[in-house]
Amino acid sequence: MKYVSITLSIACLLASTCDAGAAFVVSSPQPSTQTTSSFLGKKDSALLTPTTSQISKTSLFMVRKGVEKGLELKKKQEVLKKLNEGYVPSKAQRFNKWEELLDPEYTPQVTDKIAIVGAGPAGLHMAFKLNELGFQHVTVLEKDVRIAGKSFTEYIYEKEVPQEFGTCYTIPYKYQELRRIAAATGNVFFEEIPVPERHVYADYTDKEPITQTEWLISSKKKKFPFRLLPDFASEIAVAVDMLRFIRKHDSLFAKPINDIISATNMDLKAWLIKNGFDDLIPVISLANTVQGYGYIDHVPALYGLWWNAPAEIEGFLATKLRMVKQPASILRNGFVQYWEWIYNSGRINVKEGFEISKMERSDDRVVITTKDGHKYDYDFCVITCNLKDALQFLDARPEEKEIFDGLQDRSNLITTLFSCQHSTDPVAISSWTTSLDPQKQARLMTVRNSAKIFFPEDVGTRDRDFLISYQYVEESRPNTTEYRQELEATLLNDLKAAGFQDIEIHEQKVWPYFQRWTQEGLNKGLPVKLMRRQGGLRTWFAGASTLFESVHDCMEYNLALTSTIDKQRSENGRFMRSVATAVTPQETSATESVNEEKIRVEKR
Ligand SMILES: Cc1cc2nc3c(=O)[nH]c(=O)nc-3n(C[C@H](O)[C@H](O)[C@H](O)COP(=O)(O)OP(=O)(O)OC[C@H]3O[C@@H](n4cnc5c(N)ncnc54)[C@H](O)[C@@H]3O)c2cc1C
Numbered sequence: 001m002k003y004v005s006i007t008l009s010i011a012c013l014l015a016s017t018c019d020a021g022a023a024f025v026v027s028s029p030q031p032s033t034q035t036t037s038s039f040l041g042k043k044d045s046a047l048l049t050p051t052t053s054q055i056s057k058t059s060l061f062m063v064r065k066g067v068e069k070g071l072e073l074k075k076k077q078e079v080l081k082k083l084n085e086g087y088v089p090s091k092a093q094r095f096n097k098w099e100e101l102l103d104p105e106y107t108p109q110v111t112d113k114i115a116i117v118g119a120g121p122a123g124l125h126m127a128f129k130l131n132e133l134g135f136q137h138v139t140v141l142e143k144d145v146r147i148a149g150k151s152f153t154e155y156i157y158e159k160e161v162p163q164e165f166g167t168c169y170t171i172p173y174k175y176q177e178l179r180r181i182a183a184a185t186g187n188v189f190f191e192e193i194p195v196p197e198r199h200v201y202a203d204y205t206d207k208e209p210i211t212q213t214e215w216l217i218s219s220k221k222k223k224f225p226f227r228l229l230p231d232f233a234s235e236i237a238v239a240v241d242m243l244r245f246i247r248k249h250d251s252l253f254a255k256p257i258n259d260i261i262s263a264t265n266m267d268l269k270a271w272l273i274k275n276g277f278d279d280l281i282p283v284i285s286l287a288n289t290v291q292g293y294g295y296i297d298h299v300p301a302l303y304g305l306w307w308n309a310p311a312e313i314e315g316f317l318a319t320k321l322r323m324v325k326q327p328a329s330i331l332r333n334g335f336v337q338y339w340e341w342i343y344n345s346g347r348i349n350v351k352e353g354f355e356i357s358k359m360e361r362s363d364d365r366v367v368i369t370t371k372d373g374h375k376y377d378y379d380f381c382v383i384t385c386n387l388k389d390a391l392q393f394l395d396a397r398p399e400e401k402e403i404f405d406g407l408q409d410r411s412n413l414i415t416t417l418f419s420c421q422h423s424t425d426p427v428a429i430s431s432w433t434t435s436l437d438p439q440k441q442a443r444l445m446t447v448r449n450s451a452k453i454f455f456p457e458d459v460g461t462r463d464r465d466f467l468i469s470y471q472y473v474e475e476s477r478p479n480t481t482e483y484r485q486e487l488e489a490t491l492l493n494d495l496k497a498a499g500f501q502d503i504e505i506h507e508q509k510v511w512p513y514f515q516r517w518t519q520e521g522l523n524k525g526l527p528v529k530l531m532r533r534q535g536g537l538r539t540w541f542a543g544a545s546t547l548f549e550s551v552h553d554c555m556e557y558n559l560a561l562t563s564t565i566d567k568q569r570s571e572n573g574r575f576m577r578s579v580a581t582a583v584t585p586q587e588t589s590a591t592e593s594v595n596e597e598k599i600r601v602e603k604r
Contacts, residue, residue, distance in 0.1 A: 095556050095557075095559075095560055097253065097254075097255075097256065097257050097260070098257070098531055098547070098557075098560055099560045099563060101257065101528060101531040101532055102531060102532075102534055102535075102560065102561070102563075102564055103532065104534055104535025104536075104564050105535050105536045106363075106380075106535045106536070106538055107535060107564050107565055107568045108130075108135070108379070108380040108540075108565065109379075110133070110134050110135055110136070111136075111137070112135070112137065112378075112379035112380045113137040113377070113378045113379045113380075114130065114135060114137060114138045114139070114378060114379065114380045114381065114382065115139055115141055115366065115368060115376070115378045115380075115381045115382070116138065116139070116140045116141065116381070116382045116384060117141050117356065117359075117381065117382065117383045117384060117385055117390070118140070118141075118142060118143075118149065118383070118384035118385040118543060119140045119141075119142035119144075119147040119148070119149070119350050119352070120147075120148060120149025120150060120151070120384060120385075120543065120544075120554075121148070121149060121150075121151055121167065121339065121551045121554050121555070122149075122384040122542050122543035122544065122554040122555075122557075122558060123140050123142070123149075123382070123384040123542075123543070124140065124147065124148070124339050124342055124343065124348065124350075125177070125181075125342075125554065125555050125558050126382050126384065126542060126558045126561075126562075127140050127347075127348040127349070127350075128181060128342050128345075128347060128348055129558055129559070129562050130562070131347040131348060132184075133562065133565055133566075138348070138349065139349050139350070139351055140348060140349065140350040140351070141351050141354040141356065141368070142350055142351065142352045142353075142354060143353070143354060143355050143356070143385075144352065144353070145352050145353050146352070147339055147340070147343055147350060147352070148335075148336050148339040148340075149166075150166040150167055150511060150513075150544075151166050151167040151335045151336050151338070151339055151551070152164075152165040152166040152167075152336060152509065153165070153166075153334030153335055153336035153337065154417070154507070155334065156417075156506075157419070157466050157506070158451060158462075158466055160454075161450050161451045161454055161455075161466065162331070162332075162333060162334030162335075162336075162337075162450065163417055163450060163466065163468055164330070164334065164335060164415075164448075164450070164468065165415045165417070165468065165507075165509045166335070166415070166509070166511065167335040167551055168330060168335065168448075169195065169328040169329065169330055170192055170328065170329050170330075170331070170552075171311060171312065171327065171328055171329075171552070172311075172327070172328075172329070173310075173311035174311050174552040175551070175552050175555075177552075177555040177556070177559060178338070178551065178552070178555065181342070182338070182341075185341065185342065185345055185347075187338070187341045189332075189333040189337055189341065190331070190333075190338065190341075191331065191332035191333065192329035192330070192331060192332070193329055193330050193331075193332050193453060193454065194328075194329050195327075195328050195329060195330050195428065195429060195453055196427075196428050196429070196453065196456075197211050197212050197213065197327075198211075198212050198427075198428075198429040198430065198431055198446075199211055199212070199427045199429070199430045199431075200212055200214075200215040200286070200430070200431055200432075200433055201430060201431070201432050201433070201498070202432075202433055202434065203432065203433075203434045204432060204434070204444065204494050204497035204498045205497055205498075206432075207499065209427060209430060212286070213235075215282070215433070216238055216282065216283050217231055217234045217235055217238065219279070219282045219283075220234045220237055220238050220241075220279055221234045223279065237279075238279070238283075241277065241279050241280050242280065242313050244276075244277075245277055245280055245313055246310040246313055248275060248277075249305060249309060249310055249313075250310065252264075252305070253305075253309075257525075257528055258525065258528070260302065261302065261522055261523065261525060261528075262523075264300065264301035264302040264305060264522075265301075265519065265522075265523055266300075266301050266519075267296065267297055267298055267299060267300065267301060267304075267519075268284070268288065268296040268297075268299050268300070268301045268303075268304030268305070268308075269281065269285075269296040269297045270301070271301035271304070271305070272284060272296070281296065282433075284296060284304070284308050285436045286431065286433065286436060287307070287308055287312055288304055288307060288308060289435070289436045289445070289472065290431050290435075290436075290445050290446050290470065291307065292411070292413035292470070292472055292511075292513050292514070292549075293307050293514075293549070294411060294472075294474065295436070295437075295438040295474065297438055298438060298474065300516075300517075300518070300519045300522055302522055303516060303548065306547075306548050306553075307548065307550075312327070330450070330453055332454065335551075354370065355370055355371040355372075356368055356369070356370060356371070356393045357369050357370060357371045357393060358393055358395070359381065359393050359394050359395060360395050361381070361395060361537040361538055361539055362537070362538075363537065363538070364379075364538070365377060365378065365379060365538065366378040366379070366380065366381045366538050366539070368381070378538075379538065380538045380539070380540075381538065381539050381540075382539070382540045382541075382542055382561075383539065383540070383541050383542070383543070384542045384543035384554075385543060386407075386409065386512075386515045386543065386544070386545045387403070387404045387407060387515070387530075387541060387543075387545045387546065388404050388405070388407040388408075388409065388515055388545070389515075390404065391404050391405075397537070399529065399533065400533065402526070402529075403526045403529055403530050403533075406517050406518065406520070406521030406524065406526045407515045407516060407517055407521070407545055408515070408516065408517075408518055409512045409513070409514065409515035409516075409545075410474065410475065410476040411472065411473060411474045411475075411512075411513055411514070412472070412473045412477070412479075412510050412511060412512060412513060413470065413471075413472055413511045413513035414442075414470070414471040414472070414473065414487055414508065414509065414510050414511070415468055415469070415470055415508070415509045415511070416468065416469045416471075416487075416488070416491060416505060416506075416507065416508040416509075417466065417467070417468055417505075417506045417507045417508075418466075418467060418469060418491075418495070418500075418503055418504060418505045418506060419464045419465060419466045419467070419503070419504050419506065420464065420465055420467070420495070420500040420501055420502055420503045420504070421464060421465075421500075421501040421502040422462050422463055422464055422465050423465060423499075423500070423501075426452065426456070427449075427452070428448065428449050428450070428452035428453045428456075429446065429447070429448045429449075429453075430446065430447055431445060431446045432444055432445065432446075432494075432498070435472070438474065441472065441473050441474055441475065442471050442472070442473050442486070442487055442490050443471065443490060443494055444469060444470075444471060444490075444491060444494035444495060444498065445469075445470045445471060445472055446469065446470040447467045447468065447469045447470075447495075448467060448468050448470075449465055449466075449467045450466075450467075450468070451465065451466065464502075466506075469491060469495070471487060471490070471491060473487075479510050483510075484508060484510060487508070487510070488505060488508065491505070492505070513549065514544055514545070514548075514549030515544070515545035515549075516545065516548075516549070527546070527547060530546060534561060534564075535564065540561050542554065542557055542558055542561060543557075
């Protein structure tokens, strides 16, 4: 009779999933935690892995019936919809702990003359935010002749199709600040187009792609007993793993920073195995590596978990369970247009081609000397270029030197625009899972045909397709012609093997990606030390190397820094109000005594 109890228990487990979702309150501050905690008791998860001998043919039939009865697709979608609607933005889950570390020696004042080094997303956003806060004397100093750093879009060959060589995607539960500014500036060109689910090939010679969802399910199905169950039972099993992961993530990132660092003192793969998330290794490996964030076998778990946070996992969940919402979007008019809109808004001031040779800071000013010998005086500076590179011009103090020397940028993310004979394959984005192996450095990871995202109906009318490919190299190599030729040769081989025909390579970008602390540096608490130094020597450090390489994270880090201005203002406001309340009672009592006098006179 054991199989009957297994059947019933699985059915109950799935039914309780629905109930938990139905009871879920959208406005709850921690919905994902509440939802997951209600249906993943130890007893239930043990039931998901019975031994072979426990399952007979009849019991399988009953399990199948129980599962089908326990969860109709529609109900399953309702559950996930509620979960998605109630999701708390990631800032609450991750950045609050970093904000708590800020204890600035100096907070910039509205009349200060401020220099921002670097006109990438971090510098441009910081300038815009300071303008919103009323700062009038802010200048962005950019060494290049163009703005936007790693946001690089080209509109060549097919002018109506933006080709993203750098920053590309936004994610539904993140990028709130990006959207807020688009709305605040009336940016009519800001439009997020959902990207279709990527297809996955096992190897380059593999001609049968499967959707990412099918790939996930098939990885799970390989494990007994899911192989024998209907597809949606495997989907649910993956969803259960993901929800358990979200719960674990939420509780980890609610801890003090030092506890987070010590709990993640290992590579991402080791952390996943240690915490029982072996089955999520394929999906997390894909999410991490194809974004250029490194092989999960090598990347420190802190960075891996920073990116693979509930917001991303929720996106996977949503698509996986056939929700309408897509896990990512692409900007219709190109990411670079977003920054140009801000640049042209008249609210920020940028000096291009500005080459700094020296930056000297003291407790009351910052002096910047350019390569052609000009000196500029500022009251405050924000350094947003990569911090290790900043050592070339910065008068770094010993602790700053220790912090920045602990960073490494040995990897490259390579994007290449190529064209090929038009294919009738409707897939817009494809990835090859073979490239997730650290032994396969520089091999073709992903291709994106953006025209198929923007014009899914009329791609058949084009003679040639224009695509962007992605390769990743972890080892340190100087960016020489020889290196670039090697990258191109590897790419061509893989593209040919993958069936692309008549290939022409147009342009290649080798990006340093991304400067981050080693595990040793993290263990020494270097990012924490950096946060504690913010504001000292009239300096803020911002940009991708301070915490994480994404536009969302750069913006959130900026917001953490500028929150100190708000905090100081509200403290001053409290002070002013307390002065005001100290005055008001005297005035009131004076008025009252006048009134009392008046009453007395009238009575007389
Ligand atoms: C291929 C690729 C794909 C990506 N995809 C995404 C994505 O889908 N979504 C996402 O959110 N992010 C993505 N990113 C990451 C995102 O582009 C970066 O995180 C972001 O650009 C970082 O902004 P930043 O301002 O910190 O640095 P950068 O963009 O690197 O800008 C730094 C700026 O500082 C300037 N500078 C450097 N040194 C000096 C100096 N000494 N003096 C003056 N100026 C200096 C540089 O010229 C540059 O303009 C991607 C990046 C790449 C390369």
